[in-house]
Amino acid sequence: MTMTRTGKRATKEQRAAAEYLGSLDDSLARWVRSTGPIDAYDAHLPVAVGSPLEWLSFAVVSRQLSRASSLAIYGRLVARFGGTITAARVVSADEQALRDAGLSHQKARTIRALAERVDDGRLDTDELATMTDAEIHAGLVAVPGIGPSSAHRFMLHYLRRPDVFPSGDLAVRKAITALDHLDGVITPKAAERRSEPWQPYRSYATSYLWGYMWRAHEATEVRAPQRELADEGGHQSSSPSGS
Known part of the structure; x- marks a missing residue:
């Protein structure tokens, strides 16, 4: 899921969440600081819902x-x-x-x-x-x-609750795993414990994690054609950089 950056349009809550999460001694903090304030609640729904x-x-x-x-x-x-x-x-x-x-x-x-x-x-x-x-x-x-x-x-x-954390969500767990450089995908129970420092803005942390995974997915999509061209030219490589 993509993130909706709000920048200078950020609300008081959005700025507070970004400042708090970005201030932590935490692997997520650097990504938060580079991203800035976001709208954690935007679901990008393609339909209008009234209830x-x-x-x-x-x-x-x-x-x-x-x-x-x-x-x-x-x-x-x-x-x-x-x-x-x-x-x-x-x-x-x-x-x-x-x-x-x-x-x-x-x-x-x-x-x-x-x-x-x-x-x-x-x-x-x-x-x-x-x-x-x-x-x-x-x-x-x-x-x-x-x-x-x-x-x-x-x-x-x-409902736009600010402290919701879907610990079972695979994308959330993969993002934590990547940011923390873990050997295997973190379990839901461990992810729940990992989220404790992000209170009371775990909804925002969740959206930052989703955004992190989306960026990683986009990067993979960009690199894939380059690998295909290299293969067609007969040059096999074990990494996108060819190293």
Whole structure:
């Protein structure tokens, strides 16, 4: 996931997070200082969502699908419910209506289960602002098909909580592994411990880590054609520099 640098447009919180994380005696600090303030909450969503149910529904729809497929299915789903996904409309529809939009059986069940909990008050979206991160996380992962990753991303990107850390996220763990020069990918439990110095700005640390991995991915993409050209010329090398 790319980072949204804010530079001179940075809010007070964005500047405070960058200053704090950049001041640590920490492998992440150098990357933070070179990057500057960021918008930790920008999810770069390709659709407009007007409620927690719509945000979570798109997260479910887009899981393991291409952007084009996700947009097509979500568009049909929104159209099926008259332009807005509401708990009452989902609950009143049968599962086949969700399947007809292109959802798998499991995804249809998850969205319906979410809507049922919103509709009957077990997941009170009007109270989210006053709930703790732990309470929200527990309420979301209780829904079949909603895991810790979806719960963390919802709290980070939709609720804009500043201290969310998805310790199980592979990109986050790979970034920590690279920055700390570890021999193997850090475990979720160890990543959780590693994140402690980044409190109370772990959402920002997460976004910096995602940005670090995105930069590494871009660098790999740039180098790949150069390696291919070298191979075609008959010059094999074990590293991008040829050394």
